Amino acid sequence: MEDLVRAARLRGRSLDELAITDIAATRPAAGEVAIAVETVSVNQLDLNVIAGVGPGAAAALPRTLGLDPSGVITAVGSDVDPARVGERVVVKPNIPCGDCAWCLSAREADCPLQRVVGVHRDGGAAEYVVVPSTSAFDRGSLAPEVATAAVHSVPIVLNAMDAAAVSASDLVLVTGASGTLGCAAVEVALGLGARVIAASRSDLTVPDGVFAASYAEPSDIPARIAALNIGEPSVVIDVSGHGAVTAAAVATLGWKGRAAFCSSSVAATIPLDGRDFYLRRKSLVGVASADYEHVRRGLRLVSDGTVRPVIGPRFPLARIADAYRAFTAGASGKVIIDVE
Structure with missing residues (x-):
């Protein structure tokens, strides 16, 4: 040295x-x-x-x-x-x-x-x-x-998936899906066997089997998801960093829906509908890092081709x-x- x-x-x-x-x-x-x-x-x-x-x-x-x-x-x-x-x-x-x-x-x-x-x-x-x-x-x-x-990205996404208890029975909405974290979230959710909706303001190219939902404003998200006619998401993974996007995505969740957000750098305030959140038993957790085991799992997912940065x-x-x-x-x- x-x-x-x-x-x-x-x-x-x-x-x-x-x-x-x-x-x-x-x-x-x-x-x-x-x-x-x-x-x-x-x-x-x-x-x-x-x-x-x-x-x-x-x-x-x-x-x-x-x-x-x-x-x-x-x-x-x-x-x-x-x-x-x-x-x-x-x-x-x-x-x-x-x-x-x-x-x-x-x-x-x-x-x-x-x-x-x-x-x-x-x-x-x-x-x-x-x-x-x-x-x-x-x-x-x-x-x-x-x-x-x-x-950095794949382990954080894995932590968010664990926090939201994602399984093969879930319909997962990923917001901010065109970015690095979002692409990783889509691929990890697919790897877990879940159905996936990828939502973004940007044009999307999604893997086979993924539903794409582009939107102009955060307030458009519920209508864009409803228009897919595939049911209410059970999980939201939000990586947009935009509080209004997080809130709009949470609004799409079905009964006892779970949400995790991995960024809060654009617009930090999350304007949730408290009555909907409370009465429909929803949950929301912030994820800002990863465990050592998430890193090991993430690198394995990249090595085996499940996730392709x-x-x-x-x-x-x-x-x-x-x-x-x-x-x-x-x-x-x-x-x-x-x-x-």
Whole structure:
């Protein structure tokens, strides 16, 4: 590992303050690994860090961005098996504390003290990144860009499916279905044997057997679902980040319908019809992370072809600002930054 490494360093709260620069390399401490990064992707949370809003406001500047790096372990700290050097890995962005009641019961997603790579500590938009060994998952034969595209989205979707108790008997409505999380949710639900409705404001290309429902405004969603004439959804998985969409989707649920939402970054207020929610025994849960087991399951689903992450535009590290611009312009598929 070199003394200086290239990194995408954010020094102020605007994209103009993001620059590729040399920084001192961090050595892995006890329980940590150093990873030579091959790929990392662009996420909404990166933009929140740049703007200093929402969870991104927690990032102390300067900060190296990048939530979900994939690469090869080059060094390990004490208490880590030296045999992990050379392992092809991908990083789970949310790092749980490991000591609370939630962590001790293998519910790492619900740890109240978790920290995020690229927010609370330097991220993977750099030649090397150092993370806890428990956050570096063996990606096997998965290409680095595929593992990067999957490691954050697919486990969160699996957590949402578990939270909503999705089974083969369900009719699942996925809102925000054209994005990375939405595409993963559609494929995971199909893999569980459920019938699936994919809803989005964008034009949709859906897998065989999936019902598509495009809408112009959130208020259109109930009518678009009713027009399909296939019954009321029993489950909603909302990844739109838009509270009005979440509310409209919940309104379509049948008796004792269950809903989970995985994003709240666009319009956070959810204007639910309280009487309908109460009288029809509906439930709604927020899902913002994943357990270690969700990560392992998610990578297996990608390896066996059940979930196929869509790779979008790719940019070298030197053009990371262009990658963020492509993301905000609505690029299709996961925007990837090639670091190696």
